[in-house]
Amino acid sequence: MTRATSAHSADPAAAATGHLSYEQAGVVYDLIDPVKICAQRAAASTAVQLTAHGFAEVSASRGESAYVVDVGPFYLASIVECLGSKALVADEMARLTGRSWYAGIAQDTIAMAINDLITVGATPLVVQAYWAAGGSDWFGDADRAQDLVAGWKAACVTCGVAWGGGETPALAGIVEDGRIDLAASCTGLVNPKQRLSLGDKLGAGDAIVLLASSGIHANGLSLARKLVERMPEGYLTEIAPETHPGLSYGAALLAPTTLYSPVTEALWKAGIAPHYCANITGHGWRKLLRHPAALTYRIHTVPPVPPVLAFIQHEAGQDNREAYGTLNMGAGFALFVAADDADQVVEIARSLGVDAWVAGTVEAGPKQVLIEPLDISFGHDDLQLR
């Protein structure tokens, strides 16, 4: 229970130039966190309900990216995830370009759920769609609606999941007119049970493999949307005229989130079960500290930074520490694997079109991430998720 996205306000101060932090972009975690903690405690207290059914929760999954229940022959994993505010960028780009960007938005929404679900070692099986529009007329734009359907289906096929169904409520008075609130729920199985990757096997000597992101994915959009207010050409601003002529800020932001389940499924087929996984979303590379163990994560190789993230870092005036602590900076997913498997993990990912790097090692030591090429470190206090 973590994500918060900000208002797309017309705050004049934001239109100024200069440094812009994630907090200044309007995300107020302080107001959400007490509820989150209260909800987490209440949720944890309900685990005992499963015993009446002869089942039990896997308590190590509390605080992880998906909830896991031991149902005997395998583990059941489930999740619901929200897209966040990326659809607002799609809406503005539709206005500017005259075409729908919702196929990619569909993939983003599914990725939010799938990429979290697989961190526990689950094979995603069923996705349900939650498409809450501001009014029936949202669905009256047939091109956009069909684009959403087509993108949703395509992402399901990529991930090998069945699209079970879902809800398409029109929620005038709750969802803003002309907008849509998108979310996905996903159910999967950890099967066989030794695929469970909640981190009990994570330890010193493991390798850290990073999988490439396609761009900003669906986290950091509040900051990205705030920055656009400073740009005279807005979302049509070219972000890298020399290396990527014609690539607009809006189009780059809307690159669909990479779906990582084909990689984790292929790894298992090759006999590789990651010791732990981290989906790098909000909090950027601080997510490498996700596991509760006291371990040091030493990074020796940093992936290339996608142009849109380099552009955001520059425009927001962020130093490397702030950028890597907020955005994925080119690494969308981290696999912690046995050192002997690392090269094969990279090879398998690349064979599926997902670039990958053996980026570092897990060591005994205090809980910290050391990004050596950039001389950055994040310590225990830099990530409080539970």
Place this chain on the structure above:
Amino acid sequence: MTRATSAHSADPAAAATGHLSYEQAGVVYDLIDPVKICAQRAAASTAVQLTAHGFAEVSASRGESAYVVDVGPFYLASIVECLGSKALVADEMARLTGRSWYAGIAQDTIAMAINDLITVGATPLVVQAYWAAGGSDWFGDADRAQDLVAGWKAACVTCGVAWGGGETPALAGIVEDGRIDLAASCTGLVNPKQRLSLGDKLGAGDAIVLLASSGIHANGLSLARKLVERMPEGYLTEIAPETHPGLSYGAALLAPTTLYSPVTEALWKAGIAPHYCANITGHGWRKLLRHPAALTYRIHTVPPVPPVLAFIQHEAGQDNREAYGTLNMGAGFALFVAADDADQVVEIARSLGVDAWVAGTVEAGPKQVLIEPLDISFGHDDLQLR
């Protein structure tokens, strides 16, 4: 993928008195249906994805209230459901009464998912929360937020499910300021597999047992909210001063939806597996026609109508056919069971505090519902869900 709720508009025509249909309350199914059909076809085409995992969908669950996959030792059922617009009534009543109504709203949201999931014979195991607020400040009202948490937990305990986690995004720019979009996903198992109740055992001679609703539940709120615009005292209007002195329209609307999973679980413990179930939500008693088979459902006993539904029927100037075709009119859930089990089903439900009636029989004949005490019938053309 079915529900639509209308705008809470200030349409002056709606403030007039006289007949008000559900369509006039602002629900425009025509705009949603083409997308729904397109999405249903795309979703159905993804079923083949499960074969790569050694599993298969239970295709009879397409078009039913929850999606079912055969995973070997048992069936996996999953769903995501939206509350709809009932939270708008809670917000207005909070303004009028100075207290939070969100514990009940939490139960309503969970009921939307649980009561659908159990129709296929599943035991609900895990609920995930989807609470998308219009801004971080929604969670700043600690009483309301804690009420939501407490009600959510209590409903999970009633249903014997674990609250796995969820999402609490703040979606300014998508969700309206001061509002919250509530949904729940639920995952369960049909275990043992003979509990599956997709209707293959439904046939002539079965009894129809109706379980009492607590009121409007969370369907028909668009109509209910439209009607309030006609009332000088609004939600504080007393709806039945003689029989229920002091009962306001708002408080009556906000009676939390009955949770039916304790009944279906108790039935199985007594060795009773319903042949089919229908959650009576939108479309009212037309939902008794949900199963695709050509059968006649003859109703000889009609439950008492909750005061709030009698009031709505009167205020909207609806005849019985329209009211029973739109609202639950006192019957929140229908169980189609072997005739010999019917009395015991009623007894078990009543022992759990849910009133119940042996209300009718299933007969060979054209697809229709005959509500004999009211001289109403609904035919094949009155419900098109697939």
